[in-house]
Amino acid sequence: MPPTTNPNIQVPAARALLADNPDTLVVDVRTPAEFETAHIDGAINLPLDQVDAHLNRIVADAGGRILLICQSGNRANQACAKLAGAGLADATVLDGGMNAWISAGAPVNRGRQRWSLERQVRLVAGAIVLVSVLASIWYPPARYVAGLIGAGLTVAALTNTCAMGMLLARLPYNQGAGCDVNTSLTRISRAGAAK
Template sequence: MSGETPELLHTAQLRESLRTHPRTRLIDVRSPGEFDSVNIPGSHNVPIELLRERQSELGSAHDDPVVLVCASGARAEQARTLLERAGGPGARVLRGGINEWQQEGGEVNRGKGVWPMERQVRLVAGSLVLSGVLGSLAYRPLKWLAGFVGAGLTFAAISDTCAMARLLGMLPHNRKSAVDPDTALAAVTAAEPGTPHV
């Protein structure tokens, strides 16, 4: 048993889908800053935070194939669950996200964006742990900062959520190319992408 689910799409399968179904909608759920840094040509940036905020508007007015993309697949899977619960379009997730897409030679647009969210989380978490450990040499209670971060990372792994990523996603550098919410949502739900609901 491979463990694969029908909701997962490999890079080669996505390429074939884009070739045989030109109306396939690629929805990138990363932050605007991450999207500006690197994205798959033809994809639409619809941050997962927007999908969470506007769940009640995720009903679909089309039958186009929808493929959700993020850095590694975790946020895209969360977005797929949101769409499913809200009665939105049936969606599939690009397995391994844009990271695997690039590793397998997929074409990308590159710009001047920010680090991927996973890398930002590693930097902040690592800095907090290091500060807690070094600071505890002078002030012993600071050791609990490292423990708190460790507990948070453990919970994030078990629950497949990340509060730190959500907080980092709200910072100005991650939201700098903020998308128009109505136009972004239309890329997922409207009969024609880019045509906001009236």
């Protein structure tokens, strides 16, 4: 199958893809806790940091079309770029991620409800800025902390990466029931071998 020219597809196209080609691998690159909260039936949870760690194996074993999903599309786009750079020709990203999937009323498997990583980043960044601005009333240099957070968020937007998000993803809260990376990689390998 030729490489896709636009790796992002909308929810209706993704649903049609899954209906027309049930062998499409659905790889969810969110944290295990986010995956546990809500995921597409049959999806394989392989957090973004594990995509990095196992890039060559995924490319060698995938064998066909992969639909990448995260919460809003940013992490899935990062994974898609890495996989394409490593030679995987047919990876597609669900535009808008699980937010769009759920908003469209598409079916999901639900588990224990937790905050998404993006929401956690907004909470932590906002709280640090608020506390540092309030603290600057008594200790003026504290305002620089707010400036550093602003600079970090600007860099995150420009580079489409988020250091704070990567740190928060490692907290026990975001590990959920856990992601067995070997099981996920084996499912990718088996699905690729079946194609």
